[in-house]
Amino acid sequence: MSETPPDTAAQMVRPGTATGTATTGAATPALEARGITLAYDRSIVFEGLNLSIEAGKVTTLIGANGSGKSTLLKAFGRILQPSVGAVHLDGRPVRDFATREVARRLAILPQKPLTPSATSVRDLVSRGRHPHQRMLKPWTQRDTEVVDAALAATGLTELARRDAGSLSGGQLQRAWIALVLAQEAPTILLDEPTTFLDLSHQLDVLELVRSINRDRGATVVMVLHDLSLAGRYSDRLVLVGGGRVLADGPPWEVLTSDILRTAFDLDALVVPDPSSGTPLVVPALRPDSAPGFRWPERPSTLIGPQK
Amino acid sequence: MTALRTEHRIVSVAPRRRVLIVTLICLAAAIIIALLGIIAGSSSLTIADAVRTLVGAGTPGQELIVIELRLPRVVAGLLVGAALGIAGALTQTFARNPLATPDILGVTSGASLGAVAAIVLAGGSYSVGAGLLSLGLPLVAVLGALISSAIVYGLAWRGGVDSYRLILIGIGATAALGGITSYLIAQAKITDATAAAQWLVGSLSGVSWASVWPVLVCLVVITPIALQQSTNLDLTQLGDEVSTSLGVAVQRHRLVVIVCAVVLTAAAVSASGPVEFVAFVAPQIARRLARAGRPPILAAGLVGAIIVTGGDALARGVLPGQVPVGIITAIIGAPYLIWLLTRRKERETL
Numbered sequence: 001m002s003e004t005p006p007d008t009a010a011q012m013v014r015p016g017t018a019t020g021t022a023t024t025g026a027a028t029p030a031l032e033a034r035g036i037t038l039a040y041d042r043s044i045v046f047e048g049l050n051l052s053i054e055a056g057k058v059t060t061l062i063g064a065n066g067s068g069k070s071t072l073l074k075a076f077g078r079i080l081q082p083s084v085g086a087v088h089l090d091g092r093p094v095r096d097f098a099t100r101e102v103a104r105r106l107a108i109l110p111q112k113p114l115t116p117s118a119t120s121v122r123d124l125v126s127r128g129r130h131p132h133q134r135m136l137k138p139w140t141q142r143d144t145e146v147v148d149a150a151l152a153a154t155g156l157t158e159l160a161r162r163d164a165g166s167l168s169g170g171q172l173q174r175a176w177i178a179l180v181l182a183q184e185a186p187t188i189l190l191d192e193p194t195t196f197l198d199l200s201h202q203l204d205v206l207e208l209v210r211s212i213n214r215d216r217g218a219t220v221v222m223v224l225h226d227l228s229l230a231g232r233y234s235d236r237l238v239l240v241g242g243g244r245v246l247a248d249g250p251p252w253e254v255l256t257s258d259i260l261r262t263a264f265d266l267d268a269l270v271v272p273d274p275s276s277g278t279p280l281v282v283p284a285l286r287p288d289s290a291p292g293f294r295w296p297e298r299p300s301t302l303i304g305p306q307k
Numbered sequence: 308m309t310a311l312r313t314e315h316r317i318v319s320v321a322p323r324r325r326v327l328i329v330t331l332i333c334l335a336a337a338i339i340i341a342l343l344g345i346i347a348g349s350s351s352l353t354i355a356d357a358v359r360t361l362v363g364a365g366t367p368g369q370e371l372i373v374i375e376l377r378l379p380r381v382v383a384g385l386l387v388g389a390a391l392g393i394a395g396a397l398t399q400t401f402a403r404n405p406l407a408t409p410d411i412l413g414v415t416s417g418a419s420l421g422a423v424a425a426i427v428l429a430g431g432s433y434s435v436g437a438g439l440l441s442l443g444l445p446l447v448a449v450l451g452a453l454i455s456s457a458i459v460y461g462l463a464w465r466g467g468v469d470s471y472r473l474i475l476i477g478i479g480a481t482a483a484l485g486g487i488t489s490y491l492i493a494q495a496k497i498t499d500a501t502a503a504a505q506w507l508v509g510s511l512s513g514v515s516w517a518s519v520w521p522v523l524v525c526l527v528v529i530t531p532i533a534l535q536q537s538t539n540l541d542l543t544q545l546g547d548e549v550s551t552s553l554g555v556a557v558q559r560h561r562l563v564v565i566v567c568a569v570v571l572t573a574a575a576v577s578a579s580g581p582v583e584f585v586a587f588v589a590p591q592i593a594r595r596l597a598r599a600g601r602p603p604i605l606a607a608g609l610v611g612a613i614i615v616t617g618g619d620a621l622a623r624g625v626l627p628g629q630v631p632v633g634i635i636t637a638i639i640g641a642p643y644l645i646w647l648l649t650r651r652k653e654r655e656t657l
Contacts, residue, residue, distance in 0.1 A: 074548075078551065079551055099555070103554030106552070107552050108552040109552075110549060116545060117600050127545065128553065130555075179549075183553065
């Protein structure tokens with residue numbers, strides 16, 4: 001295996017990402033799809049797709065079921081090889097890097113990772129250090145510190161010695177995110193990180209994602225199903241469907257009634273979220289919806305949204 | 308999910324230390340079993356006699372029995388068991404399935420077809436058979452094993468090998484090769500059919516120093532390669548996608564692991580015939596002893612060595628007549644398989 005000496009401290013800092021100022025054009029995109037064609041066997045999902053992911057931002061891929069958003073994320077995460085074109089990471093084709101070098105720059109958390117049996121939470125999170133380890137000096141004090149910090153950031157310090165298989169869904173998802181944190185990759189891809197979690201745990205995960213972006217300057221690309229949460233926690237939304245990018249921009253530009261009707265075949269109102277001011281997608285009542293059904297009456301005591 | 312019971316499964320002892328302790332205990336047990344294997348049988352030797360003879364201080368009579376007759380058989384048992392145990396640990400780990408043994412890669416069925424074809428066709432007037440047998444039965448078995456597992460791997464390849472598809476194709480190949488083997492036996496002369504059936508059971512009765520060396524060489528070469536894949540085996544337990552993300556070259560790793568398992572199994576089978584269930588049971592026993600997330604490689608090999616040597620000693624020392632070790636391991640292994648299946652409460656990945 002060809003080894004390039006890890007230089008973790010330097011990798012976390014990338015020009016143009018430290019400040020929040022938009023330096024579009026000048027800065028190298030963290031990830032870039034250049035004319036990529038993605039296909040499973042013979043069915044083509046994307047053909048000649050171009051998409052560039054700005055460094056230091058939270059970008060969320062949205063789209064209807066089967067629109068290919070997870071496929072696209074897998075291509076960015078080099079799990080799926082494009083049959084045509086190339087994915088560029090930090091300005092160079094992914095293929096030009098040694099595999100462990102990519103692992104030091106890019107982490108992907110798939111939708112259904114396998115939880116190993118008889119493995120403690122700490123052990124699981126420690127595996128995130130693999131790309132930084134070398135043959136002769138496998139585990140360093142710094143590795144321990146990074147794992148400790150990842151456990152602390154995800155609120156798992158108390159559970160570190162528990163068997164990973166005994167965690168609840170929310171705790172387990174935090175453990176996986178801790179593994180990704182321990183990997184210390186400046187670009188993080190998350191495939192539906194909130195699936196199977198209740199609303200409160202979804203918020204836990206998304207707050208964690210935003211803090212990773214804010215505190216570490218990490219570039220985050222994720223796939224989300226919940227449009228309102230996507231709007232609340234993302235700098236930019238990329239709506240895919242029918243083998244192409246249907247809309248791309250800040251949440252208020254992408255989440256509009258017209259676009260939602262085209263992409264999801266959905267009649268919806270988009271109103272400001274009373275809590276965050278971000279777009280809130282409210283599905284409209286369908287005209288033929290449940291004829292004769294009596295909708296629950298609005299209690300007279302109900303007060304409008306606070307704040 | 309037991310929501311009300313607050314069960315906190317704690318992983319206590321550092322896993323690596325526990326694996327090391329279990330491995331050392333298994334090593335001690337294997338040495339004791341080997342000594343018992345040397346004295347097991349008809350003539351009256353004590354363990355002290357055996358040790359004395361091994362260090363070169365025995366009588367000429369003891370030397371003949373220990374060095375020439377018993378030792379090759381015991382060493383063969385240790386090596387065959389170790390090879391099968393390690394091969395089993397590798398296969399079960401990469402496939403993330405305790406039921407995946409090297410048999411499923413088509414190794415054993417290919418070796419069996421090769422050996423049976425050589426025995427049966429050589430008995431007739433076919434030049435094919437004579438040609439096969441002139442290579443020597445072990446070599447024919449190895450060829451059969453390598454060719455069939457290469458075919459299984461090739462058929463499972465679709466821009467990469469997915470372990471689930473590999474297992475399904477392996478099961479199909481095993482059935483097809485087994486069918487051909489059965490056909491060859493059914494239409495063979497009765498003496499050839501008996502010889503073939505004996506080979507298929509798996510026995511150490513025919514081994515000599517000559518059959519020990521190839522297995523030893525394979526173990527010495529392959530074991531370090533297998534151990535070197537330990538970290539990658541740990542990482543691939545998290546799934547192909549996570550291990551790719553962590554920088555594991557998954558397909559290359561998987562090919563290395565499969566080649567290791569196939570070569571070890573082929574070497575073992577060529578020396579003793581297929582000794583049933585060792586590759587399946589040994590890694591699972593080692594994993595439970597070590598309470599590890601996957602079977603520890605060295606401990607699995609040592610447990611395999613204990614099972615085969617112990618089974619053979621049991622057959623010679625306790626049971627009447629010449630019971631092949633393959634029968635003993637099957638008798639122990641099959642109930643263990645059933646127990647394992649009924650006992651599994653939750654769906655484990657391994």
